[in-house]
Protein backbone atom coordinates (compact mmCIF):
# COMPACT_ATOMS: atom_id res chain seq x y z
CA UNK A 1 0.00 0.00 0.00
CA UNK A 2 1.40 3.42 -1.01
CA UNK A 3 0.73 6.10 1.56
CA UNK A 4 0.11 9.72 0.48
CA UNK A 5 -1.02 12.80 2.37
CA UNK A 6 -3.58 13.55 -0.34
CA UNK A 7 -5.24 11.68 -3.20
CA UNK A 8 -7.20 13.61 -5.84
CA UNK A 9 -9.47 11.61 -8.16
CA UNK A 10 -10.13 13.30 -11.52
CA UNK A 11 -8.16 16.10 -13.14
CA UNK A 12 -11.04 18.62 -13.08
CA UNK A 13 -11.00 22.36 -12.63
CA UNK A 14 -10.45 22.18 -8.86
CA UNK A 15 -8.04 19.25 -8.94
CA UNK A 16 -5.13 20.74 -10.87
CA UNK A 17 -4.58 23.94 -8.88
CA UNK A 18 -5.31 22.04 -5.67
CA UNK A 19 -2.73 19.35 -6.48
CA UNK A 20 -0.07 22.00 -7.10
CA UNK A 21 -0.98 23.99 -3.99
CA UNK A 22 -0.99 20.98 -1.64
CA UNK A 23 2.25 19.61 -3.10
CA UNK A 24 3.92 23.02 -2.73
CA UNK A 25 2.80 23.07 0.91
CA UNK A 26 4.78 19.85 1.42
CA UNK A 27 1.92 17.35 1.16
CA UNK A 28 2.78 14.22 -0.78
CA UNK A 29 0.00 14.20 -3.36
CA UNK A 30 -1.35 11.70 -5.93
CA UNK A 31 -3.55 12.81 -8.83
CA UNK A 32 -5.45 10.06 -10.66
CA UNK A 33 -6.90 10.82 -14.10
CA UNK A 34 -8.77 8.27 -16.23
CA UNK A 35 -8.44 10.03 -19.59
CA UNK A 36 -7.15 13.55 -20.32
CA UNK A 37 -5.44 15.99 -17.98
CA UNK A 38 -7.52 19.17 -17.79
CA UNK A 39 -10.94 17.51 -17.61
CA UNK A 40 -14.05 18.58 -19.46
CA UNK A 41 -13.30 22.31 -19.57
CA UNK A 42 -10.07 22.10 -21.53
CA UNK A 43 -10.70 18.97 -23.59
CA UNK A 44 -14.38 18.82 -24.53
CA UNK A 45 -16.09 21.78 -22.84
CA UNK A 46 -15.30 25.47 -22.55
CA UNK A 47 -12.03 25.70 -24.53
CA UNK A 48 -13.04 23.82 -27.69
CA UNK A 49 -16.58 25.24 -27.81
CA UNK A 50 -15.50 28.84 -27.33
CA UNK A 51 -12.73 28.39 -29.92
CA UNK A 52 -15.17 27.06 -32.52
CA UNK A 53 -17.88 29.60 -31.61
CA UNK A 54 -15.30 32.30 -32.42
CA UNK A 55 -15.15 30.88 -35.96
CA UNK A 56 -18.95 30.97 -36.20
CA UNK A 57 -18.93 34.63 -35.12
CA UNK A 58 -16.30 35.38 -37.77
CA UNK A 59 -18.60 33.85 -40.40
CA UNK A 60 -21.53 35.92 -39.08
CA UNK A 61 -19.50 39.15 -39.22
CA UNK A 62 -18.28 38.35 -42.74
CA UNK A 63 -21.84 37.61 -43.88
CA UNK A 64 -22.98 41.06 -42.67
CA UNK A 65 -19.93 42.99 -43.86
CA UNK A 66 -21.58 44.37 -47.01
CA UNK A 67 -24.15 46.20 -44.85
CA UNK A 68 -21.24 48.16 -43.43
CA UNK A 69 -19.95 48.98 -46.91
CA UNK A 70 -17.28 46.28 -46.87
CA UNK A 71 -17.39 44.02 -49.94
CA UNK A 72 -16.69 40.54 -48.51
CA UNK A 73 -17.60 37.38 -50.41
CA UNK A 74 -18.38 34.45 -48.10
CA UNK A 75 -18.47 30.83 -49.16
CA UNK A 76 -18.88 27.46 -47.43
CA UNK A 77 -16.87 27.24 -44.24
CA UNK A 78 -13.84 24.96 -44.01
CA UNK A 79 -14.84 22.87 -40.99
CA UNK A 80 -11.62 20.85 -41.14
CA UNK A 81 -9.64 24.07 -40.62
CA UNK A 82 -11.96 25.18 -37.81
CA UNK A 83 -11.52 21.83 -36.03
CA UNK A 84 -7.75 21.86 -36.61
CA UNK A 85 -7.45 25.31 -34.99
CA UNK A 86 -9.57 24.06 -32.08
CA UNK A 87 -7.42 20.94 -31.67
CA UNK A 88 -4.24 23.03 -31.63
CA UNK A 89 -5.57 25.35 -28.92
CA UNK A 90 -6.86 22.43 -26.82
CA UNK A 91 -3.51 20.62 -27.21
CA UNK A 92 -1.57 23.72 -26.18
CA UNK A 93 -3.73 24.30 -23.07
CA UNK A 94 -3.52 20.62 -22.10
CA UNK A 95 0.20 20.42 -22.86
CA UNK A 96 1.14 23.36 -20.68
CA UNK A 97 -1.00 22.03 -17.84
CA UNK A 98 0.62 18.58 -18.14
CA UNK A 99 4.08 20.15 -18.04
CA UNK A 100 3.31 22.27 -15.00
CA UNK A 101 1.96 19.22 -13.13
CA UNK A 102 4.97 17.11 -14.16
CA UNK A 103 7.46 19.56 -12.78
CA UNK A 104 5.63 19.98 -9.45
CA UNK A 105 7.72 18.45 -6.68
CA UNK A 106 5.82 16.18 -4.28
CA UNK A 107 3.13 15.45 -6.90
CA UNK A 108 2.61 12.16 -8.75
CA UNK A 109 0.22 12.02 -11.69
CA UNK A 110 -1.05 8.55 -12.59
CA UNK A 111 -3.28 7.76 -15.62
CA UNK A 112 -5.74 5.42 -13.96
CA UNK A 113 -9.40 5.38 -13.16
CA UNK A 114 -9.83 5.87 -9.41
CA UNK A 115 -12.03 3.27 -7.71
CA UNK A 116 -12.53 3.13 -3.95
CA UNK A 117 -11.55 -0.22 -2.45
CA UNK A 118 -11.86 0.89 1.20
CA UNK A 119 -12.82 3.99 3.20
CA UNK A 120 -9.55 5.76 2.47
CA UNK A 121 -8.12 3.32 -0.08
CA UNK A 122 -8.15 3.71 -3.87
CA UNK A 123 -7.40 1.02 -6.50
CA UNK A 124 -6.32 -1.35 -3.71
CA UNK A 125 -2.88 0.25 -3.46
CA UNK A 126 -3.14 3.97 -2.65
CA UNK A 127 -4.20 5.44 0.67
CA UNK A 128 -4.36 8.95 2.15
CA UNK A 129 -5.91 10.85 5.05
CA UNK A 130 -7.38 13.48 2.66
CA UNK A 131 -9.17 12.44 -0.54
CA UNK A 132 -10.73 14.90 -3.02
CA UNK A 133 -13.22 13.69 -5.64
CA UNK A 134 -13.30 15.93 -8.76
CA UNK A 135 -14.63 13.53 -11.38
CA UNK A 136 -17.08 15.89 -13.11
CA UNK A 137 -20.13 14.92 -15.12
CA UNK A 138 -21.18 13.14 -18.30
CA UNK A 139 -24.09 13.65 -20.72
CA UNK A 140 -27.48 12.20 -19.81
CA UNK A 141 -28.95 10.04 -22.59
CA UNK A 142 -32.76 9.93 -22.26
CA UNK A 143 -34.42 6.48 -22.55
CA UNK A 144 -36.06 7.07 -25.94
CA UNK A 145 -37.12 3.88 -27.76
CA UNK A 146 -34.69 3.21 -30.62
CA UNK A 147 -32.03 5.70 -29.46
CA UNK A 148 -29.29 3.08 -29.19
CA UNK A 149 -29.99 1.74 -32.69
CA UNK A 150 -29.30 5.09 -34.40
CA UNK A 151 -26.30 7.42 -34.54
CA UNK A 152 -26.42 10.35 -32.14
CA UNK A 153 -23.83 12.81 -30.83
CA UNK A 154 -23.19 14.37 -27.48
CA UNK A 155 -21.44 17.75 -27.19
CA UNK A 156 -17.97 16.18 -27.37
CA UNK A 157 -18.65 14.40 -30.69
CA UNK A 158 -20.07 17.61 -32.23
CA UNK A 159 -16.66 19.22 -31.89
CA UNK A 160 -14.87 16.72 -34.13
CA UNK A 161 -17.17 16.53 -37.17
CA UNK A 162 -15.29 17.02 -40.41
CA UNK A 163 -18.36 17.90 -42.51
CA UNK A 164 -21.08 20.44 -41.72
CA UNK A 165 -24.33 18.56 -40.94
CA UNK A 166 -27.11 18.96 -43.47
CA UNK A 167 -29.83 19.01 -40.81
CA UNK A 168 -28.87 19.07 -37.13
CA UNK A 169 -31.68 18.25 -34.71
CA UNK A 170 -30.85 19.22 -31.12
CA UNK A 171 -32.69 17.68 -28.18
CA UNK A 172 -32.85 20.07 -25.22
CA UNK A 173 -32.55 23.84 -24.90
CA UNK A 174 -29.93 24.49 -22.22
CA UNK A 175 -26.56 26.18 -22.78
CA UNK A 176 -25.11 23.34 -24.84
CA UNK A 177 -28.10 23.28 -27.20
CA UNK A 178 -28.13 27.07 -27.60
CA UNK A 179 -24.37 27.46 -28.13
CA UNK A 180 -23.84 24.50 -30.47
CA UNK A 181 -27.17 24.96 -32.29
CA UNK A 182 -26.35 28.57 -33.20
CA UNK A 183 -22.75 27.65 -34.04
CA UNK A 184 -23.75 24.97 -36.56
CA UNK A 185 -26.46 27.22 -38.02
CA UNK A 186 -23.72 29.76 -38.73
CA UNK A 187 -21.55 27.03 -40.19
CA UNK A 188 -24.39 26.38 -42.68
CA UNK A 189 -26.55 23.61 -41.18
CA UNK A 190 -30.30 23.62 -41.06
CA UNK A 191 -30.96 23.45 -37.28
CA UNK A 192 -34.03 22.37 -35.34
CA UNK A 193 -34.20 22.56 -31.53
CA UNK A 194 -36.65 20.33 -29.67
CA UNK A 195 -37.54 21.26 -26.07
CA UNK A 196 -40.01 19.36 -23.94
CA UNK A 197 -40.80 22.39 -21.75
CA UNK A 198 -43.04 25.32 -22.67
CA UNK A 199 -40.03 27.49 -23.62
CA UNK A 200 -36.29 27.42 -24.14
CA UNK A 201 -33.94 28.20 -21.22
CA UNK A 202 -36.48 27.22 -18.57
CA UNK A 203 -34.39 28.59 -15.68
CA UNK A 204 -34.21 32.13 -17.10
CA UNK A 205 -36.90 34.83 -16.93
CA UNK A 206 -39.57 34.56 -19.59
CA UNK A 207 -38.71 37.89 -21.28
CA UNK A 208 -35.00 36.99 -21.38
CA UNK A 209 -35.68 33.53 -22.83
CA UNK A 210 -38.08 35.12 -25.36
CA UNK A 211 -35.35 37.54 -26.46
CA UNK A 212 -32.91 34.62 -27.00
CA UNK A 213 -35.66 32.72 -28.84
CA UNK A 214 -36.14 35.69 -31.18
CA UNK A 215 -32.39 35.93 -31.89
CA UNK A 216 -32.19 32.23 -32.77
CA UNK A 217 -35.27 32.37 -35.00
CA UNK A 218 -33.84 35.43 -36.78
CA UNK A 219 -30.72 33.35 -37.38
CA UNK A 220 -32.93 30.75 -39.08
CA UNK A 221 -33.16 28.14 -36.31
CA UNK A 222 -36.45 26.31 -35.94
CA UNK A 223 -37.53 25.83 -32.30
CA UNK A 224 -40.21 23.32 -31.33
CA UNK A 225 -41.36 23.51 -27.69
CA UNK A 226 -43.75 21.23 -25.75
CA UNK A 227 -42.17 18.43 -27.76
CA UNK A 228 -40.69 15.09 -26.91
CA UNK A 229 -39.24 12.41 -29.11
CA UNK A 230 -41.35 9.28 -28.88
CA UNK A 231 -39.07 7.09 -30.95
CA UNK A 232 -35.98 7.14 -33.12
CA UNK A 233 -35.30 4.98 -36.15
CA UNK A 234 -32.71 4.72 -38.92
CA UNK A 235 -33.76 6.55 -42.09
CA UNK A 236 -31.12 5.36 -44.58
CA UNK A 237 -27.83 7.05 -45.62
CA UNK A 238 -26.95 7.45 -41.94
CA UNK A 239 -29.88 9.75 -41.20
CA UNK A 240 -32.23 9.45 -38.22
CA UNK A 241 -36.02 9.66 -38.27
CA UNK A 242 -37.50 11.14 -35.09
CA UNK A 243 -41.18 10.80 -34.28
CA UNK A 244 -42.57 13.38 -31.85
CA UNK A 245 -45.40 12.73 -29.39
CA UNK A 246 -47.89 14.45 -31.74
CA UNK A 247 -46.95 12.18 -34.62
CA UNK A 248 -44.81 14.84 -36.34
CA UNK A 249 -41.73 13.37 -38.05
CA UNK A 250 -38.31 14.93 -38.53
CA UNK A 251 -35.40 13.56 -40.52
CA UNK A 252 -31.98 14.53 -39.18
CA UNK A 253 -28.57 14.00 -40.73
CA UNK A 254 -27.16 14.51 -37.19
CA UNK A 255 -28.82 14.30 -33.79
CA UNK A 256 -27.32 16.10 -30.79
CA UNK A 257 -28.47 15.04 -27.32
CA UNK A 258 -28.14 18.03 -24.96
CA UNK A 259 -30.57 17.11 -22.22
CA UNK A 260 -28.35 17.74 -19.20
CA UNK A 261 -25.38 16.16 -17.46
CA UNK A 262 -25.16 13.63 -14.63
CA UNK A 263 -22.36 13.26 -12.05
CA UNK A 264 -19.56 10.80 -12.86
CA UNK A 265 -19.89 8.73 -9.70
CA UNK A 266 -20.80 5.26 -10.98
CA UNK A 267 -17.24 4.01 -11.41
CA UNK A 268 -16.08 5.27 -8.00
CA UNK A 269 -17.75 2.51 -5.95
CA UNK A 270 -18.67 5.03 -3.29
CA UNK A 271 -20.26 2.31 -1.16
CA UNK A 272 -16.72 1.20 -0.22
CA UNK A 273 -16.16 4.59 1.47
CA UNK A 274 -19.52 4.84 3.20
CA UNK A 275 -20.63 7.82 1.07
CA UNK A 276 -24.21 7.56 -0.18
CA UNK A 277 -24.89 9.54 -3.37
CA UNK A 278 -28.28 11.25 -3.76
CA UNK A 279 -30.96 9.82 -6.07
CA UNK A 280 -29.33 11.49 -9.13
CA UNK A 281 -25.85 10.24 -8.20
CA UNK A 282 -24.48 13.56 -6.88
CA UNK A 283 -22.21 13.42 -3.83
CA UNK A 284 -23.80 15.30 -0.90
CA UNK A 285 -21.47 17.83 0.78
CA UNK A 286 -21.75 20.41 3.54
CA UNK A 287 -20.94 24.11 3.12
CA UNK A 288 -17.21 23.31 3.41
CA UNK A 289 -17.43 20.68 0.64
CA UNK A 290 -16.91 17.83 3.11
CA UNK A 291 -18.74 14.57 2.43
CA UNK A 292 -20.27 12.43 5.18
CA UNK A 293 -16.86 10.73 5.59
CA UNK A 294 -14.33 12.91 7.47
CA UNK A 295 -11.34 13.75 5.26
CA UNK A 296 -13.15 13.07 1.95
CA UNK A 297 -14.31 16.06 -0.10
CA UNK A 298 -16.26 16.46 -3.36
CA UNK A 299 -15.49 19.36 -5.69
CA UNK A 300 -16.95 20.64 -8.98
CA UNK A 301 -19.83 19.13 -10.97
CA UNK A 302 -19.83 15.85 -9.05
CA UNK A 303 -21.56 17.59 -6.15
CA UNK A 304 -24.95 19.16 -6.68
CA UNK A 305 -25.07 22.81 -7.63
CA UNK A 306 -24.11 25.09 -10.46
CA UNK A 307 -21.87 23.28 -12.96
CA UNK A 308 -19.33 25.81 -14.17
CA UNK A 309 -15.56 25.93 -14.40
CA UNK A 310 -15.29 29.01 -12.19
CA UNK A 311 -17.40 27.32 -9.48
CA UNK A 312 -15.16 24.27 -9.52
CA UNK A 313 -12.12 26.58 -9.33
CA UNK A 314 -13.69 28.39 -6.38
CA UNK A 315 -14.22 25.00 -4.70
CA UNK A 316 -10.42 24.64 -4.84
CA UNK A 317 -9.95 28.05 -3.17
CA UNK A 318 -12.42 27.10 -0.42
CA UNK A 319 -10.77 23.79 0.52
CA UNK A 320 -7.20 25.04 0.06
CA UNK A 321 -7.78 28.05 2.33
CA UNK A 322 -9.63 25.99 4.92
CA UNK A 323 -7.08 23.17 5.06
CA UNK A 324 -3.81 25.02 4.60
CA UNK A 325 -4.61 28.38 6.19
CA UNK A 326 -7.13 27.17 8.80
CA UNK A 327 -9.81 29.50 7.43
CA UNK A 328 -13.51 28.90 7.69
CA UNK A 329 -14.70 29.72 4.17
CA UNK A 330 -18.13 28.43 3.22
CA UNK A 331 -19.75 28.04 -0.22
CA UNK A 332 -23.03 29.36 1.20
CA UNK A 333 -24.23 32.55 -0.51
CA UNK A 334 -21.27 32.81 -2.89
CA UNK A 335 -22.08 34.67 -6.12
CA UNK A 336 -22.73 32.45 -9.15
CA UNK A 337 -22.11 34.45 -12.32
CA UNK A 338 -22.29 32.66 -15.66
CA UNK A 339 -22.32 33.42 -19.33
CA UNK A 340 -23.98 31.57 -22.19
CA UNK A 341 -21.81 32.05 -25.27
CA UNK A 342 -24.47 32.51 -27.88
CA UNK A 343 -24.15 35.67 -29.97
CA UNK A 344 -25.26 37.96 -28.38
CA UNK A 345 -24.01 36.45 -25.10
CA UNK A 346 -26.25 36.04 -22.08
CA UNK A 347 -24.39 37.16 -18.94
CA UNK A 348 -26.20 36.33 -15.71
CA UNK A 349 -25.67 37.04 -12.03
CA UNK A 350 -27.82 36.76 -8.92
CA UNK A 351 -31.55 36.32 -8.62
CA UNK A 352 -33.99 36.31 -11.56
CA UNK A 353 -37.21 38.34 -11.50
CA UNK A 354 -39.17 35.07 -11.37
CA UNK A 355 -37.22 33.84 -8.31
CA UNK A 356 -37.57 37.21 -6.57
CA UNK A 357 -41.35 37.22 -7.10
CA UNK A 358 -41.65 33.61 -5.88
CA UNK A 359 -39.82 34.66 -2.70
CA UNK A 360 -42.16 37.62 -2.28
CA UNK A 361 -39.31 40.15 -2.34
CA UNK A 362 -40.12 43.83 -2.87
CA UNK A 363 -38.29 44.58 -6.11
CA UNK A 364 -38.04 47.02 -8.99
CA UNK A 365 -37.14 45.89 -12.51
CA UNK A 366 -34.93 47.99 -14.78
CA UNK A 367 -35.01 46.99 -18.45
CA UNK A 368 -33.30 48.49 -21.49
CA UNK A 369 -33.41 47.13 -25.06
CA UNK A 370 -30.06 47.18 -26.85
CA UNK A 371 -31.77 49.09 -29.67
CA UNK A 372 -31.58 52.13 -27.34
CA UNK A 373 -27.85 51.82 -26.64
CA UNK A 374 -25.60 54.18 -28.65
CA UNK A 375 -22.70 51.73 -28.91
CA UNK A 376 -25.04 48.95 -30.08
CA UNK A 377 -26.47 51.15 -32.84
CA UNK A 378 -23.02 52.32 -33.94
CA UNK A 379 -21.68 48.76 -34.15
CA UNK A 380 -24.85 47.25 -35.64
CA UNK A 381 -25.37 44.93 -32.67
CA UNK A 382 -28.83 45.98 -31.43
CA UNK A 383 -30.18 42.50 -30.62
CA UNK A 384 -30.79 41.88 -26.91
CA UNK A 385 -31.62 43.60 -23.67
CA UNK A 386 -30.21 44.51 -20.26
CA UNK A 387 -32.32 43.75 -17.22
CA UNK A 388 -31.64 44.25 -13.51
CA UNK A 389 -33.57 43.22 -10.41
CA UNK A 390 -33.22 45.86 -7.69
CA UNK A 391 -34.19 45.78 -4.01
CA UNK A 392 -37.07 48.26 -3.76
CA UNK A 393 -36.11 49.24 -0.22
CA UNK A 394 -32.36 49.80 -0.29
CA UNK A 395 -31.68 50.08 -4.04
CA UNK A 396 -29.08 47.29 -4.13
CA UNK A 397 -28.79 45.23 -7.31
CA UNK A 398 -29.98 41.67 -6.59
CA UNK A 399 -29.52 40.17 -10.03
CA UNK A 400 -29.04 40.91 -13.71
CA UNK A 401 -29.33 39.43 -17.19
CA UNK A 402 -27.35 41.00 -20.01
CA UNK A 403 -28.13 39.71 -23.50
CA UNK A 404 -25.65 41.67 -25.58
CA UNK A 405 -22.40 41.53 -27.44
CA UNK A 406 -19.88 41.27 -24.55
CA UNK A 407 -22.88 40.56 -22.29
CA UNK A 408 -20.65 38.58 -19.92
CA UNK A 409 -18.30 41.53 -19.47
CA UNK A 410 -21.17 43.99 -18.86
CA UNK A 411 -22.70 41.54 -16.36
CA UNK A 412 -19.34 41.50 -14.54
CA UNK A 413 -19.61 45.28 -14.01
CA UNK A 414 -22.95 44.67 -12.29
CA UNK A 415 -21.43 41.78 -10.31
CA UNK A 416 -18.73 44.13 -9.02
CA UNK A 417 -21.45 46.61 -8.00
CA UNK A 418 -23.22 43.82 -6.11
CA UNK A 419 -19.97 42.75 -4.41
CA UNK A 420 -19.22 46.35 -3.39
CA UNK A 421 -22.80 47.16 -2.34
CA UNK A 422 -23.03 49.92 -4.93
CA UNK A 423 -26.73 50.68 -5.37
CA UNK A 424 -28.56 51.52 -8.57
CA UNK A 425 -28.65 55.27 -7.89
CA UNK A 426 -24.85 55.40 -7.80
CA UNK A 427 -24.70 53.41 -11.05
CA UNK A 428 -27.30 55.67 -12.64
CA UNK A 429 -25.12 58.72 -11.95
CA UNK A 430 -21.67 57.13 -12.31
CA UNK A 431 -19.32 58.35 -15.03
CA UNK A 432 -18.63 55.60 -17.56
CA UNK A 433 -16.61 56.25 -20.71
CA UNK A 434 -18.64 57.10 -23.80
CA UNK A 435 -19.71 55.24 -25.90
CA UNK A 436 -19.15 51.91 -24.11
CA UNK A 437 -21.82 49.26 -23.78
CA UNK A 438 -21.33 49.60 -19.99
CA UNK A 439 -22.15 53.30 -20.23
CA UNK A 440 -25.73 52.15 -20.86
CA UNK A 441 -25.97 51.22 -17.16
CA UNK A 442 -26.73 54.96 -16.63
CA UNK A 443 -29.72 54.64 -18.98
CA UNK A 444 -30.73 51.25 -17.58
CA UNK A 445 -31.18 52.67 -14.09
CA UNK A 446 -32.74 55.93 -15.37
CA UNK A 447 -35.71 53.72 -16.23
CA UNK A 448 -36.27 53.54 -12.43
CA UNK A 449 -36.29 57.32 -12.12
CA UNK A 450 -39.12 57.71 -9.73
CA UNK A 451 -37.18 59.80 -7.21
Ligand SMILES: Cc1cc2nc3c(=O)[nH]c(=O)nc-3n(C[C@H](O)[C@H](O)[C@H](O)COP(=O)(O)OP(=O)(O)OC[C@H]3O[C@@H](n4cnc5c(N)ncnc54)[C@H](O)[C@@H]3O)c2cc1C
Pocket residue numbers: 009010011012013014015032033034035036037038039040041042044045046049050112113114115134135136137155156176264267268299300301302307308309310312341
Ligand atom coordinates in the same frame (compact mmCIF):
# COMPACT_ATOMS: atom_id res chain seq x y z
C1 LIG B 1 -19.80 21.49 -24.17
C2 LIG B 1 -19.56 22.14 -22.84
C3 LIG B 1 -19.30 23.49 -22.78
C4 LIG B 1 -19.08 24.10 -21.54
N1 LIG B 1 -18.83 25.45 -21.52
C5 LIG B 1 -18.62 26.06 -20.33
C6 LIG B 1 -18.31 27.44 -20.27
O1 LIG B 1 -18.24 28.14 -21.28
N2 LIG B 1 -18.10 28.00 -19.06
C7 LIG B 1 -18.17 27.28 -17.91
O2 LIG B 1 -17.94 27.83 -16.83
N3 LIG B 1 -18.46 25.96 -17.93
C8 LIG B 1 -18.69 25.33 -19.11
N4 LIG B 1 -18.95 23.99 -19.14
C9 LIG B 1 -19.00 23.24 -17.86
C10 LIG B 1 -17.57 22.95 -17.38
O3 LIG B 1 -16.85 22.26 -18.38
C11 LIG B 1 -17.56 22.15 -16.07
O4 LIG B 1 -18.44 22.74 -15.14
C12 LIG B 1 -16.13 22.17 -15.54
O5 LIG B 1 -15.30 21.43 -16.40
C13 LIG B 1 -16.00 21.69 -14.09
O6 LIG B 1 -15.81 20.36 -14.06
P1 LIG B 1 -15.17 19.56 -12.85
O7 LIG B 1 -14.11 20.32 -12.17
O8 LIG B 1 -16.29 19.08 -12.01
O9 LIG B 1 -14.51 18.32 -13.58
P2 LIG B 1 -14.25 17.99 -15.13
O10 LIG B 1 -13.64 19.16 -15.82
O11 LIG B 1 -15.48 17.42 -15.68
O12 LIG B 1 -13.12 16.90 -15.00
C14 LIG B 1 -13.33 15.65 -14.39
C15 LIG B 1 -12.20 14.74 -14.76
O13 LIG B 1 -12.29 13.55 -13.97
C16 LIG B 1 -11.95 12.43 -14.76
N5 LIG B 1 -12.56 11.26 -14.12
C17 LIG B 1 -13.87 10.93 -14.03
N6 LIG B 1 -14.04 9.82 -13.29
C18 LIG B 1 -12.78 9.43 -12.90
C19 LIG B 1 -12.28 8.38 -12.08
N7 LIG B 1 -13.11 7.49 -11.50
N8 LIG B 1 -10.95 8.29 -11.90
C20 LIG B 1 -10.09 9.20 -12.46
N9 LIG B 1 -10.51 10.22 -13.22
C21 LIG B 1 -11.83 10.34 -13.43
C22 LIG B 1 -12.51 12.77 -16.13
O14 LIG B 1 -11.83 12.01 -17.13
C23 LIG B 1 -12.21 14.26 -16.21
O15 LIG B 1 -10.95 14.49 -16.80
C24 LIG B 1 -19.14 23.34 -20.35
C25 LIG B 1 -19.40 21.96 -20.41
C26 LIG B 1 -19.61 21.37 -21.64
C27 LIG B 1 -19.87 19.89 -21.68
Ligand SMILES: NC(=O)c1ccc[n+]([C@@H]2O[C@H](COP(=O)([O-])OP(=O)(O)OC[C@H]3O[C@@H](n4cnc5c(N)ncnc54)[C@H](O)[C@@H]3O)[C@@H](O)[C@H]2O)c1
Pocket residue numbers: 142171172173174175176177179194195196197200201202227228229258259260261306307308338339340341
Ligand atom coordinates in the same frame (compact mmCIF):
# COMPACT_ATOMS: atom_id res chain seq x y z
N1 LIG C 1 -21.52 28.76 -21.16
C1 LIG C 1 -21.55 27.91 -20.14
O1 LIG C 1 -21.26 28.24 -19.00
C2 LIG C 1 -21.91 26.48 -20.40
C3 LIG C 1 -21.97 26.01 -21.71
C4 LIG C 1 -22.33 24.68 -21.93
C5 LIG C 1 -22.55 23.85 -20.85
N2 LIG C 1 -22.48 24.31 -19.58
C6 LIG C 1 -22.77 23.41 -18.44
O2 LIG C 1 -23.12 22.12 -18.89
C7 LIG C 1 -24.29 21.66 -18.22
C8 LIG C 1 -25.16 20.84 -19.14
O3 LIG C 1 -25.77 21.61 -20.13
P1 LIG C 1 -27.03 21.08 -20.99
O4 LIG C 1 -27.36 22.14 -21.96
O5 LIG C 1 -26.82 19.70 -21.51
O6 LIG C 1 -28.16 20.84 -19.91
P2 LIG C 1 -29.22 21.74 -19.18
O7 LIG C 1 -29.59 20.96 -17.98
O8 LIG C 1 -28.78 23.14 -19.04
O9 LIG C 1 -30.46 21.78 -20.21
C9 LIG C 1 -31.12 20.62 -20.62
C10 LIG C 1 -32.40 20.99 -21.37
O10 LIG C 1 -32.91 19.82 -21.99
C11 LIG C 1 -34.32 19.74 -21.78
N3 LIG C 1 -34.67 18.31 -21.84
C12 LIG C 1 -34.30 17.35 -20.94
N4 LIG C 1 -34.76 16.15 -21.37
C13 LIG C 1 -35.39 16.35 -22.55
C14 LIG C 1 -36.04 15.50 -23.49
N5 LIG C 1 -36.09 14.18 -23.29
N6 LIG C 1 -36.58 16.05 -24.60
C15 LIG C 1 -36.50 17.39 -24.84
N7 LIG C 1 -35.89 18.25 -23.98
C16 LIG C 1 -35.35 17.74 -22.87
C17 LIG C 1 -34.52 20.39 -20.43
O11 LIG C 1 -35.86 20.84 -20.29
C18 LIG C 1 -33.50 21.55 -20.49
O12 LIG C 1 -34.05 22.66 -21.14
C19 LIG C 1 -24.98 22.86 -17.63
O13 LIG C 1 -25.30 22.56 -16.29
C20 LIG C 1 -23.97 23.97 -17.70
O14 LIG C 1 -23.60 24.39 -16.41
C21 LIG C 1 -22.16 25.61 -19.35
